[in-house]
Amino acid sequence: MELKDTDLVARVIATDDRHAFAELVRRHQSALRGFLRRLTGGDTALADDLAQEACIEAYRSIRKYAGASGFSTWLLGIGYNRFRQYCRKRRETPVAEIPEEADAALPEFGAALDVREAVARLRGEERTALYLCYEQGLSHEEAAGVVGCPVGTLKTHILRAKQALRGVLAAYAARA
Amino acid sequence: MDKEDEILKKMLGEDEMPYLEDNGFTRAVMDSLPRRSSSTAIRRTLIVLGGALAGCAVFGALAWDGISSLAGETIRKLPELARSLEAGAVNPMIYVLVSLCTFLPIVFALRVKFR
Numbered sequence: 001m002e003l004k005d006t007d008l009v010a011r012v013i014a015t016d017d018r019h020a021f022a023e024l025v026r027r028h029q030s031a032l033r034g035f036l037r038r039l040t041g042g043d044t045a046l047a048d049d050l051a052q053e054a055c056i057e058a059y060r061s062i063r064k065y066a067g068a069s070g071f072s073t074w075l076l077g078i079g080y081n082r083f084r085q086y087c088r089k090r091r092e093t094p095v096a097e098i099p100e101e102a103d104a105a106l107p108e109f110g111a112a113l114d115v116r117e118a119v120a121r122l123r124g125e126e127r128t129a130l131y132l133c134y135e136q137g138l139s140h141e142e143a144a145g146v147v148g149c150p151v152g153t154l155k156t157h158i159l160r161a162k163q164a165l166r167g168v169l170a171a172y173a174a175r176a
Numbered sequence: 177m178d179k180e181d182e183i184l185k186k187m188l189g190e191d192e193m194p195y196l197e198d199n200g201f202t203r204a205v206m207d208s209l210p211r212r213s214s215s216t217a218i219r220r221t222l223i224v225l226g227g228a229l230a231g232c233a234v235f236g237a238l239a240w241d242g243i244s245s246l247a248g249e250t251i252r253k254l255p256e257l258a259r260s261l262e263a264g265a266v267n268p269m270i271y272v273l274v275s276l277c278t279f280l281p282i283v284f285a286l287r288v289k290f291r
Contacts, residue, residue, distance in 0.1 A: 018206060025202045033201065034193035048201065055205040119188070134181075134188045162180055169183050 005071040012062050021062075025055050028072045031136065032079050038131050039083045041120070050086060054079040069145050073138060077146040080128070118168040126161035129154050227281025234277050 003011075003020075005027070011020040032054060036047035058065075058078050065074050119127055125147065132143035144154040162169070 016212065018209065021209075022202055022206050025205050026198060029198055029201050030196040033196050037193065051201070052205055052208060056208055056210075059209055130184065130188065134185050135193070162184070165184070166180075169180055172186075173179070173183050 006067055009062060009065055009067070009071060012059070021059055024071060028075050029055075031072055032075055035076055035131065035136065036079050036083060038135075039080070039124075039128065046086075050082045051079060054082045057082070069142055073142045073146055076132070076136070077148065080146055081148070118165060122161050122164055123157075125149075126157045126164070129157040130161050133158060223281050227277060227279070230281070231275070231277040234273060 003023070005024060008017075008020040008024050011017040012024070029051065033047055033051045036050050036054075037044060040047045040050070054075065058075055061078075065071065119130065122130070128147060129143060132138045132146055133140065136143075138146065140151050140154055140158075144151045147154065
């Protein structure tokens with residue numbers, strides 16, 4: 001029978017079981033690397049480096065994992081912090097420059113609507129909130145835990161993202 | 177879930193990141209993990225050595241001093257054991273005791289997690 005994540009974590013904590021930790025990494029590497037690829041705009045090498053650092057940090061601080069959220073959510077949170085540290089080190093803000101019309105709906109892209117491009121134009125926090133909630137399927141509470149902000153703030157990010165994407169959503173709905 | 181949510185989920189679902197094969201990622205992470213603390217290894221070694229020395233000491237005390245040693249006195253309280261000792265027979269219990277003194281710390285050292 002396959003062990004649960006919490007059992008594997010318990011083994012790592014109790015006996016420094018590296019096989020158990022390897023199993024945890026194997027299970028969650030795809031979600032973590034995929035999430036970081038989103039954040040880095042598809043830079044696979046950078047995303048994998050950050051993911052590796054996140055896993056090592058997770059190993060070092062695994063005693064802090066309280067089990068309140070899923071291990072995957074906790075790991076994504078570490079990955080997100082790593083990404084923010086990287087941005088700070090590079091003296092870049094983790095969020096894209098806010099376009100002047102950010103609060104307004106994006107112009108419709110017509111038939112050649114590119115969902116990826118539309119989402120890419122969102123602010124960093126909004127894009128991250130969307131990916132966490134709609135792609136990774138996390139609840140608002142879990143997503144807020146990942147990015148380390150209050151649930152209300154996360155909901156605001158999603159609301160703003162929806163407002164910005166309203167035109168795209170309408171065009172998408174009409175096309176579907 | 178309102179209509180906008182459904183559309184968003186569908187939109188992002190179409191653009192969903194596929195499952196990423198491991199391709200050596202886990203191996204790379206495991207190779208980069210910090211090595212086990214050397215102090216842990218040293219402590220374990222010391223416990224094993226200490227256990228071995230304690231075993232030798234018990235054996236030596238029994239061999240040198242026979243039943244007059246502390247260990248011998250303790251053992252002599254066990255009538256059957258004492259009879260064997262008085263008769264000069266080498267009691268297998270002594271070897272069991274020495275073995276326990278030696279191997280219990282080894283088992284302890286292997287199982288205990290030092291922090």
